[in-house]
Amino acid sequence: xxxxxxxxxxxxxVAHAVKVCRPNVISAxxxxxxxxxxxxxxxxVADGEIDCESMNVESExxxxxxxxxxxAAGARTYSSTTSQGLALMHEALFNASGMRxxxxxxxxNRALSAPINIWNDQQDSIAQRDTGWIQLYAEDVQxxxxxxxxxxxxxxxxxxxxxxxxxxxxxxxxxxxxxxxxLEQSLTDExxxxxxxxxxxxxxxxxxxxAFADPSTYTEFRYKQEKAMGEALERIEEVANExxxxxxxxxxxxxxxxxxxxxEIVIMAMxxxxxxxxxxxxxxxxxxxxxxxxKVRSFRPFPAEAIRKALRNAKVVITLDKNISIGKNEGAxxxxxxxCLYNAGVRTPVIGFMLGHGGxxxxxxxxxxxxxxxxxxxxxxxxxxxxxxxxxxLV
Amino acid sequence: xxxxxxxxxxCAGCCDALAGKxxxxxxxxxxxxVSPTGCLEVFTTPYPESAWDVPxxxxxxxxxxxxxxxxxxxxxxxxxxSNTKIVAIGGDGATLDIGLxxxxxxxxxxxxxxxxxxxxxxxxxTGVQRSGATPLYASTTTSPAGKVSFGNPLQKKNMPxxxxxxxxxxxxxxxxxxxxDMMKKVKKAAEIKGPTYxxxxxxxxxxxxxxxxxxxxxxxxxxxxxxxxxYEMENGTITNVRKLRNRKPVEEYLKVxxxxxxxxxxxxxxxEIKKIQATADWNAKHFGLE
Numbered sequence: 001x002x003x004x005x006x007x008x009x010x011x012x013x014v015a016h017a018v019k020v021c022r023p024n025v026i027s028a029x030x031x032x033x034x035x036x037x038x039x040x041x042x043x044x045v046a047d048g049e050i051d052c053e054s055m056n057v058e059s060e061x062x063x064x065x066x067x068x069x070x071x072a073a074g075a076r077t078y079s080s081t082t083s084q085g086l087a088l089m090h091e092a093l094f095n096a097s098g099m100r101x102x103x104x105x106x107x108x109n110r111a112l113s114a115p116i117n118i119w120n121d122q123q124d125s126i127a128q129r130d131t132g133w134i135q136l137y138a139e140d141v142q143x144x145x146x147x148x149x150x151x152x153x154x155x156x157x158x159x160x161x162x163x164x165x166x167x168x169x170x171x172x173x174x175x176x177x178x179x180x181x182x183l184e185q186s187l188t189d190e191x192x193x194x195x196x197x198x199x200x201x202x203x204x205x206x207x208x209x210x211a212f213a214d215p216s217t218y219t220e221f222r223y224k225q226e227k228a229m230g231e232a233l234e235r236i237e238e239v240a241n242e243x244x245x246x247x248x249x250x251x252x253x254x255x256x257x258x259x260x261x262x263x264e265i266v267i268m269a270m271x272x273x274x275x276x277x278x279x280x281x282x283x284x285x286x287x288x289x290x291x292x293x294x295k296v297r298s299f300r301p302f303p304a305e306a307i308r309k310a311l312r313n314a315k316v317v318i319t320l321d322k323n324i325s326i327g328k329n330e331g332a333x334x335x336x337x338x339x340c341l342y343n344a345g346v347r348t349p350v351i352g353f354m355l356g357h358g359g360x361x362x363x364x365x366x367x368x369x370x371x372x373x374x375x376x377x378x379x380x381x382x383x384x385x386x387x388x389x390x391x392x393x394l395v
Numbered sequence: 396x397x398x399x400x401x402x403x404x405x406c407a408g409c410c411d412a413l414a415g416k417x418x419x420x421x422x423x424x425x426x427x428x429v430s431p432t433g434c435l436e437v438f439t440t441p442y443p444e445s446a447w448d449v450p451x452x453x454x455x456x457x458x459x460x461x462x463x464x465x466x467x468x469x470x471x472x473x474x475x476x477s478n479t480k481i482v483a484i485g486g487d488g489a490t491l492d493i494g495l496x497x498x499x500x501x502x503x504x505x506x507x508x509x510x511x512x513x514x515x516x517x518x519x520x521t522g523v524q525r526s527g528a529t530p531l532y533a534s535t536t537t538s539p540a541g542k543v544s545f546g547n548p549l550q551k552k553n554m555p556x557x558x559x560x561x562x563x564x565x566x567x568x569x570x571x572x573x574x575x576d577m578m579k580k581v582k583k584a585a586e587i588k589g590p591t592y593x594x595x596x597x598x599x600x601x602x603x604x605x606x607x608x609x610x611x612x613x614x615x616x617x618x619x620x621x622x623x624x625x626y627e628m629e630n631g632t633i634t635n636v637r638k639l640r641n642r643k644p645v646e647e648y649l650k651v652x653x654x655x656x657x658x659x660x661x662x663x664x665x666x667e668i669k670k671i672q673a674t675a676d677w678n679a680k681h682f683g684l685e
Contacts, residue, residue, distance in 0.1 A: 024472035025465065053468035057461065058500030065458035065497065069429065069465030072452050075472055095454050201450040201466060203425045203479055208445035210453035217442050 005179040010141040010168065011036030013180045014080075014106055017145035019050045020188040021104075021152050024075035024195075027055040027066040031085040032118045033170040034108040038080060060085035064092040064103070071101035072209050074200035076152065079103065082170060083110035083124045090128065096163045097132025097225060099210055102155035102195075103163040104148065105133075109271065109322070110170040111358040119359020120170040121322040122271060126299075126332045132225050134164035134232050135300040137270035141178040143251045144168035146243065149183065149192045153239045156195050159231040167299075169272040169322075171359065183247075191246045229301040236298050254303035255310055256295040259285060263292025265374060266311060268337060269320040270296045273362050277320070280367040291371060296333060304340035311341070316349050318374045320388075322356040330354075330385045349377050352385030360389055396448075398424060403446040404438040408607025410597035410614075411435045411486075413571045414513040418484055421581035422509075424449055426480040427466055431459035431489035434520040435513065457493040459483040460501035460510060467506045480509060480585045487514040487528035491552050502561040502590045509584045510592050512554065515599035523602040527552040530622070531674065532667055533654045535602075540657035545667050550674065558592040559631050565591040566628040571598070572614025576625065576637070583627075596623040604653020616648040621675040624682040639684045645672045 008016075015037050018026070026045075028038040044050040053070075057063045060081050067077040081089065086107055096103050107125045111117040125135055134155060138144035147166040155164045168174060199207060213221055237253035244250040258274075259281050260266065267277050277293050284291045294310050296303070311317060321331020328335065334352030341348060353370050356362045370388050377383075398419035405412035411434050419426070430436040430453045439446040440453065454462045463483040470476040485494060490512040498510060517535045518524040525538040529547045534540040538547035559566045565587045569577035577595060584591035598613040600606065605613055617623040618637065622645060625637035646668060649655040658664040658671075679685055 025468045027465065027468075051472075053472040055464065055468055055504065057464075058496060058503070062458065062461035062464075062497050062500050065454060065461035066465030066468065068454045068458075069452065069462035069467075070469035070472075071465075072462075073427070073466045073469035073473070073475075075469035077469075091455060092458065099454070201427045201452055203427065203450055206424075206448055206450045208440055208447050208451045211440035211442040211445060212437050212453075213442040 004181050006182065007177050007179050008182070009036060010144060010173045010176050010178065012040050013141050013145040013182065014148065014168070015040030015044065017148040017183045018078050019044050020183045020185045021149050021192060022076065022194070023052050023078040025053045025055065025067065025070035026078045027057055027063045027070070028079045028081065029057055029060045029063045029085060031060070031082055033110060033174045034080050034082045034085070034106070036174060037106060037108070060088045061092060064089045064096065067103045068092060068096050068099065068101060071103050072099065072201050074197055076195040077103045078105070080106040080108065082108040083112055086124045086128060087112060090131070093128055093131035093133060098221060100161040100228070101163055102152070102161055104151050104155060105163070105165050106144070107165045107167045108170045108174045109167055117358040120172050121357045121359065122167065123323040125165055125167045126323040129300060129332060132162065133300065134162055134298070135167055136164070136236070136298055137167045137296070138173065139251060139272060139274045139295065141173055141176060142180045142249065144173050145180065145183060146247070146249055146251070149188050150239050150243055153192055154232055154235045157231070157235050158198065160228050160235055162225070162228050162232060167271065172272045187246055191243065233301045233303060252295055252297045254298040254306050256297060257310060258293035258295065260292035260294060260310060262290055262313070264290045264315040265318065265371060266292050266294050266314040266316070267318045267320065267367070267371070268294045268296060268333060270299060270333060271322065273320055273322070273356060276362055276364060277367055280364045280371070283364065284371065302336055302340070307337060307340055308344050308346065311346070311348060314348050316351065316374050316377050318370060319350060319352045321352060321354050324354050324357070334385055349382060351377065351383050353388040354385070355388040362389070398448040399439065400446045400448055404441065405434070406601050406607065408600040408610045410515055410571050410599050410610055411513055413610070414511070414595050414597050415439070415484060417571065417574055417578050418482060418511055418581050419449060421578040422480050422482060422585055425478055426482055427452070429459050429463040429466060429481065429483040431483070431485045431494055432456040432520070433486040433489055435484060435486070437520060456489055458497050459485045459489060459494060460498040463508045463510070464501040464504060464506040467508055481507070482509040482511060484511045484513060486520070487512060487516060488518045488526040491527040491554050499561065502558060502563055506590055507588055508590050509581070510590065511581065512592070512594045513597045514594060515597045515602060516551070517602050519599050519602045528554070531671055532658060534657055535654070540661070545661065545664070546654070546657065555592065555594050555628065559628050562631070563592055564589045564630055567592070568594045568596070568623065568625050570596040570614045570618055570623060570625060572611045572618065573625065580627065602654070605651055609651065613651055616643065616651065619643045620645045620648040621679040621684050622648055624678045624684055626682050633682065636682050636684060639679070642679060642685060645675050
C-alpha cells in the first residue's frame, strides 16, 4: 500500500478521482481556490486522458444549468465551485435536486463577501444547506478524492437520485501537497457501475422534465426528496463500507469517532480542522483528560440518530463551526446538534464555538482554549455560543 | 396530430401555442425541447399532464440556452447526437433580458442548437410587465400610459443583431402570422450546424388587448407596416427579405391594439405616433423592404 503513495496537490488528487469515475460532461467556471481542479481536468481532456465533453461556460450559473440539461439527457456530470460561485448557483441548486439529477460537485469551501475574502471557511456550502443536496465534508486530501466515487454511487442509486456536494476546505486541502494514493482506474471501474438512469430525455420515449406543480401536488415532490435523503442516510454508510472493502480506506460513513468511547468532553467538527482536533485530543489525553472527537462527515442528510447514539456518554458537547447564522449567534452544526438532542430528552450542554472564518488559522492553542472554556460548565458557568478566535483589538 | 397536443391551457387565440406547434411541425419528433419559465412552459405542463409528445425539459427562467447546451454536450458524449435536434423555445423576457448571458455563452461556444424566441413583447405570464422587447409607447403594467406618460419610453432591443454579432451561421425573423415562412426558417435553422436563431413575432391577445380571433391579423399588420421586418441572415449578412408591396402606415397596426389606445386619445399622441412611424421607416430602409 505504502509504495503506491505519491505526493500531489489536493486539487490534483480530486481531479484524478473525477477522471477515473468517467464523467460524460464536465462544466465549470474558474474561481479561487477551485481553479486547480478544473485546470487539471482541462489538462486531462487536452491530453486525451479523459473521454468527456468539457464545457468552459460563462458563469457558475450556466455551469450548473448545463449539467442539469446534461444529467437529464442521461450523462454522468461533474462540476466544482466555491463561495460566490456557489452562491450564484443557488437557484439552480434547488432545481437540480427537485428534478432529482445526481450531479456531483466539489465545493472548495471559501468565505463569502463582503468583505471579499478568498480563504477558507464553510459559510458557502452551509448557506446551501436547504437546497436538497447531499453534503459530505472531507477531513484530508485522500478523503476529498475518495469521496467522489462514493458520492456517484450514492447519488446515482435509483432510490436516492439526489445531487451531492463533496466539500473540501479551500487552500487547506485544495492547495496542500500530501501523500495520497491516486484512485486506481480498475478498482474504480469495479466499485462504480456505469450510470444508466431510467428516466432520460430521449426522442424514442418522450418524457417531460421540470413540469409545473400546483398546490395539489407540490408537497409530495418535497416529501419524496426528503424520503430520498433518508435512503441516502443508509447508502452513505453502506458505500463507505463497500469502499473500505474495495480500496482499504475508511473515513466514517455518516460520522466517525476518535477517542470517543469514554470521552466526557466531545468535540464535534467538520472538515480539515479535524486533524488539529485529533492532535489536541492526543495532547489532552496524555494529560489524563477524557476528551474525544465526533466527526460529522454527512451534514445533509443530517445523521441525528447516529449523533445521539455517539453522544450518549458525553457530559459536555463542543461544536466547532466555520460559519455563522448571523442573528442567531451560532453556527449551523451547533444549532442542529442541539435540535437533534432536544426531543430525545437529552440535556447534555452543547456549547458552540465559531472560528476559522475567512481563513483564520485554527491552531492547537485555540482548541485548547475552547476545551478549557467548555469545562467551566462543570463549575456552573455556561457559555451558549461565541466566537473562539476574536481579535479584541479590532472590535 | 400535432406533437404539441391540444387540451393545453393556453388562452383562446394564444400566439405561444401556435408558435410551439409550428416549431414542432417543422422539426418532427426527433428533437428535444428546452423551455425556460414562461407561458408556454406553464400552460403545457401542469403536473401530471404534459402537452409535449417530444422529450421536454424546463429548468429555470434564465438558463434555457445553458441547459440546451448541456443536453447537446451529453448527447455528443453518449454518442446519441446523430440527427436529434435540440431546440430551446423561450419568450422575450427569458431571451432578451434575464437569459441573455446564458444565450451569449451558448452561442459563443458554438453548440449545435436552435434557439427560438417567441416574442410577445412583454412578460405575459406574470401579467403584462414591460421587457426589453416591449416596443416604444406600448402600455404595460410596469410602463403604463398615464397623465404624464405615453407608456414604455424605450425602443425594442435588437436581439437578432446581438445574436448575429456572436457569429451565428443563421439568424432569422419570423411571425406566427406567416406559418409556412416560419416553419421553413425553423427547418433551415435545424439543418444548419451550429447555434442558430429564429426570432418569432407573436401577438398576444391578452397582453396587447385585442380579440383572440385576431392574432394572425395583428401579426400580419406588424409585418405590413414594417414594424416587424421578416429577414434571414447567414453568417452576419442579410440574405433574404420579405418585400412589402404597399407598406401600410403604422396607425393601422397600432389602432387595433389596446396597448396603444392612449396614443389616439391623449393630447400629443399623434406626434408620438410619428416616432413609431420613424422606426418603421428605418426598418423599411435598413432591410430594403420596398
